[in-house]
Each structure stands twice: as C-alpha cells, then as structure tokens.
Amino acid sequence: xxxIVSILFIISLIVSCSKxxxxxxxxxxxxxxxLVRMTxxxxxxxxxxxxxxxxxxYVLNTKEGTFSKSRLFNNILTEERGTYTYITIDNQxxxxxxxxxxxxxxxxxxxxxxxxLLVLEDGNKLVSTWGACDGPGLEYQKGFEFxxxx
Numbered sequence: 001x002x003x004i005v006s007i008l009f010i011i012s013l014i015v016s017c018s019k020x021x022x023x024x025x026x027x028x029x030x031x032x033x034x035l036v037r038m039t040x041x042x043x044x045x046x047x048x049x050x051x052x053x054x055x056x057x058y059v060l061n062t063k064e065g066t067f068s069k070s071r072l073f074n075n076i077l078t079e080e081r082g083t084y085t086y087i088t089i090d091n092q093x094x095x096x097x098x099x100x101x102x103x104x105x106x107x108x109x110x111x112x113x114x115x116x117l118l119v120l121e122d123g124n125k126l127v128s129t130w131g132a133c134d135g136p137g138l139e140y141q142k143g144f145e146f147x148x149x150x
Contacts, residue, residue: 032143033058033126039137056105058097058126058140060084067097071105078105082113093119095126109133 035056039046047053054073061067070079082099097115099106107130108115117126117140128138 031060031062031123033060033140034143035138036141037137037139039131039139053136056138056140069097069099069105078103080105086119087116094129095119107135107138109135 035052035054037046037048038052054071056069056071059068059070065083065085066081067084068079068081070077080099080101080103082097084095084097087094087096095117097117099113099115102113106113106115107128109130109132116129118129119126124142126140126142128135128140131137
C-alpha cells in the first residue's frame with residue numbers, strides 16, 4: 001500500500017511540472033520527508049514501513065516557506081497545509097510547522113496548530129517532539145527533491 005501511495009504521489013508531482021512553468025519550477029524545488037519509523041512508550045514497540053499504523057509525508061516548498069503534510073490512515077488520505085520556520089532551542093535546530101487549519105494529523109503536546117520537529121543529520125532526518133507527552137515517537141527521513149508548487 002505504501003508503494004502505491006508513493007507512486008501516485010510521484011506521478012501527481014511530475015504531472016504538476018508543466019513546460020509552461022519551467023522557470024518557476026526551477027526556483028520552486030521542494031524537500032520531501034517520509035515517515036520511516038514509529039515508536040511507542042514501551043520497549044519493543046518500534047514499527048517501520050507498512051507495519052506502521054499510518055504512512056505520512058511532509059513536502060516543504062523551500063522558496064515560499066510553505067509545507068504540505070499528508071497522512072494515509074485506514075485507506076483515507078488527509079492533507080493539510082501551512083507555513084514553516086526554522087528555530088533554535090537550547091542549541092538544537094528545529095522546524096516549526098504552523099498549520100492553516102485544525103486537523104487530527106497535527107501531532108503535538110499542546111493541541112494548537114503548531115508542530116515542532118527536531119532536525120538531525122544535517123537536515124536529512126526529522127524527529128517529532130510529540131513523544132515527549134505520550135504521543136508516538138515519529139522519525140522522518142529526507143527523500144528526493146522534485147519540482148512543483150504547494
């Protein structure tokens with residue numbers, strides 16, 4: 001199922017890159033992060049790949065400072081959008097996502113429209129801070145870059 005969603009996602013991105021927007025596309029490269037690991041609050045509760053409770057991605061439009069988050073859960077795809085900024089807390093780098101709308105896919109400890117993810121490995125890995133308050137531990141791996149708009 002994960003492979004099907006990934007393939008459909010890639011196809012939709014390729015189609016969105018029209019020749020008429022070639023110059024715009026060159027300047028609108030995005031970063032793609034995919035959920036690769038979930039952990040629970042007890043030892044041995046790690047899941048990866050298709051064994052995870054849901055599949056999830058972030059797509060960051062680096063030029064505009066906007067993002068899209070998608071979650072596939074029980075064969076239902078939910079997508080939300082918003083803006084993001086980089087912040088530093090206690091000498092550690094984070095990305096703070098601010099969603100445009102309230103949604104079940106926002107994972108945080110506060111119940112507001114913000115998510116904060118720790119940036120690791122020179123930006124190649126993101127780790128959710130939701131686990132600090134009994135939420136799942138979520139780890140995202142940076143994927144490929146592609147053209148498109150958010």
